[in-house]
Amino acid sequence: MSRRKVKWEEMFPDEMDRAIEEHPLLYLPYGMCEPHGHHNALGLDGLKCYELCVRAAEEGGGVVAPLTMWHIGEQGIGVSWLERQNAPQPYISTMGHELFVQGFIWHLRAAVARGFEAVIAMTGHYGGTECDMRSAAAVFAEYAPLPMWVLADWECIAYKDYKGDHAGPCETSQLWALRPELVDVSRIPQHEDGERVFASDLQPGEASRTEGDRIVRSQIDNLVEAGNRLLRRSPGKLEDPGPDGAREICADMMSREIEWVYLMSRERHTEYWSAEGEGGKHRAKTIETDGAMP
Numbered sequence: 001m002s003r004r005k006v007k008w009e010e011m012f013p014d015e016m017d018r019a020i021e022e023h024p025l026l027y028l029p030y031g032m033c034e035p036h037g038h039h040n041a042l043g044l045d046g047l048k049c050y051e052l053c054v055r056a057a058e059e060g061g062g063v064v065a066p067l068t069m070w071h072i073g074e075q076g077i078g079v080s081w082l083e084r085q086n087a088p089q090p091y092i093s094t095m096g097h098e099l100f101v102q103g104f105i106w107h108l109r110a111a112v113a114r115g116f117e118a119v120i121a122m123t124g125h126y127g128g129t130e131c132d133m134r135s136a137a138a139v140f141a142e143y144a145p146l147p148m149w150v151l152a153d154w155e156c157i158a159y160k161d162y163k164g165d166h167a168g169p170c171e172t173s174q175l176w177a178l179r180p181e182l183v184d185v186s187r188i189p190q191h192e193d194g195e196r197v198f199a200s201d202l203q204p205g206e207a208s209r210t211e212g213d214r215i216v217r218s219q220i221d222n223l224v225e226a227g228n229r230l231l232r233r234s235p236g237k238l239e240d241p242g243p244d245g246a247r248e249i250c251a252d253m254m255s256r257e258i259e260w261v262y263l264m265s266r267e268r269h270t271e272y273w274s275a276e277g278e279g280g281k282h283r284a285k286t287i288e289t290d291g292a293m294p
């Protein structure tokens with residue numbers, strides 16, 4: 001059986017027409033190149049996210065938009081994070097927070113304009129970025145009631161206690177399952193327990209490709225199920241706000257007093273992710289739903 005074609009940029013127009021007609025769901029994948037230990041490719045976050053979207057669309061239908069690898073880092077909370085990672089040249093592909101969140105609005109507008117009726121926007125680079133994407137999506141939804149699930153990829157895991165990490169057993173196993181040639185545990189240097197080397201304190205043997213297969217399987221199942229549910233909620237084709245509309249939504253968003261999580265002070269950020277904070281509560285709810293879309 002040949003797999004259905006799902007990559008937007010590889011489709012012929014008639015294939016795109018058919019894909020949208022059959023299952024008008026668009027996956028928007030995000031990630032960023034950044035240090036993930038010596039044993040993982042720099043683009044782990046984006047590659048992991050993209051491959052998950054591709055597999056989910058191949059199984060459940062839908063189209064996968066081109067991967068966005070320019071993301072939020074090296075500003076806000078990313079500065080103090082990076083300082084602690086023992087990664088002198090981090091090889092990060094960052095852009096300004098204000099550009100990223102506005103770019104995201106344009107991506108959502110493109111989804112509507114191209115005839116999609118639901119969106120799953122997923123970022124493999126998380127810890128605040130996903131919250132800011134949700135804030136932007138909420139503004140967009142005031143203009144176009146597009147059914148959306150905006151999430152960090154760990155939020156759709158339903159296998160053991162894996163809930164994401166950074167270059168650790170979870171993420172390394174995920175990439176190992178999805179792009180085995182981009183993980184090489186023989187590159188892990190000798191280091192002290194707990195010592196960060198290129199943003200990883202992973203010890204050999206903690207990650208596993210078979211564990212990765214199971215983590216990824218649970219994610220694909222939850223993505224396919226969420227996509228079906230979003231489409232059942234679809235109000236049909238939406239009116240395209242157009243490029244001028246996208247600009248207007250961006251201007252409106254940037255004029256609001258939105259508390260961007262990635263730009264919080266370190267103290268406020270810690271409080272946000274604590275059990276009593278909004279982030280902590282969202283995290284608890286996500287764990288409760290076992291990776292299913294709330």
Ligand SMILES: [Zn+2]
Nearest residue numbers: 045166167171
């Ligand atoms: Zn990562």
